Amino acid sequence: MQWIFIFTFIGLILLILSVFWLRKSRKYESVNSVASSYDAWTNDRLLEKLWGEHIHLGFYEKPRLKKDFRKAKIDFVHELVHWSGLNKLPKGSRILDVGCGIGGSARILSNDYGFDVIGISISSEQIKRANELTTNKDYCRFEVMNALDLKFEKSTFDGVWSVEAGPHIFDKQKFADEMLRVLRPGGVLAIADWNQRDPSKYRFNFFEKFIMNQLLIQWTHPEFSSIEGFKNNLLNSPYCGSSVEAANWTKYTIQSWNESIYEGFRRPIPILKLGLRTFIKAFREIPTILMMRWAFSRGLMRFGVFKSRG
Known part of the structure; x- marks a missing residue:
């Protein structure tokens, strides 16, 4: 009898959360909606407490x-650095981190590889937090900036780095153009992103369309590109100086x-300290995460990595 009550209670909680999750999306409307979402995620410290x-x-x-999990994230940065060839650049090379978050990757690029790094984000709160967490401010600094309107001259950087920023950007071609524009000839481009499967080869059925739509509207994504599609964006850019290589890292990241x-069960105390509202918000993200896991396991989504020489 006690177990029936417990399972019924859990079921009701999950039902309430599911209704809340379906009714309250974070649909992309403009770059301002992306900025607002990341401002909120940064201010409540939920992602930082959960994932570092x-x-x-x-x-x-x-x-x-x-x-x-936190070590795996650090390992990811080093793997992408070496796969892309960014590690072959000399110390002191200027690197742009597009969509820098709160600066985790930028600090590794600066502290471990000796690069002079500038990180940009559309979120003012992310930039504020990135600066708070950074001690090496002479060689690792951050600015609020739109990835589609980079305030740098052509060929400014020896390397351009971007991880999981592309899904938030509406104009994928302009995104590719701007990163390649500011990359000097012979510089290194290193990108990693969530990508959908190639829609020109595989149609989505009704259920898959529902899932893909939820993955867009729950986390402020205007659309996903495919690995093939974004590779073509890079190749078609007037600033592309050489061949582009892409790979599918789904098996390494899923x-x-x-x-x-x-992580929420391993480190519950920091989440509980953030308050009941944030604790409930953490549970709200679970359906989207589970759908992401399912989509990647079924091939609807793929984790693409891209590299090129300027």
């Missing part, structure tokens, strides 16, 4: 590998979706 200073997926060399939920 890196708001991106982790890297797992083997399926079901036991690894601390475990992150499970781990992102487990």
Whole structure:
């Protein structure tokens, strides 16, 4: 009898959360809606308390590998640095981090590789927090800026870095053009993003369309590009100086979706200290995370990485 009550109670809570989740989306409207979403996520410290200073997926060399989620995120940065060839640039090279979050990747690029890094985000609260967390301000600094309107001259940077920013950007071609424009000839481009499967080859059925729509409206995404589509955006840019290489890293990153939920159970006290409202907000994200995990496991979504020489 006691177990029936417990399961009924849990079921009611999940039902209430599901209704709340379906009714209150974060649909993309403009760059301002992206900025507002990230301002809110930064101010409540929920993502930072859950996942640390890196708001991106982790890297797992083997399926079901036991690894601390926060370490996996750090490992991801180093893996992308080496895969892209960014590590071959000399110390002191100027690097632009597009969509820098609260600066986790930028600090690694500066502290571990000796680069002079500028991170940009559309969110003023992210930039404020990134500056608060950064001690090496001479070689790692942050500015509020729109990725589609970079306030830098052509060929300013030796390297351009962007992780999981593309889904929030409406004009994928302009996004590619701006990053390549500010990259000097011979510089290194390193990008990682969530991508949908190629819609020109595979149609989505009714259920898949529902899932993909929820993945857009729950986290302020205007649309997802495919790996093939964004590779073509880079190749078609007037600033593309050489070939572009892309790869699918889904098998190395998919475990992150499970781990992102487990972190809340591993570290519940910091979340509880944020208050009841934020605690409920943490549960609100679970359906979207589970749908992301399902979409990546079914091939609807893929984790694409891209590299090029300017």
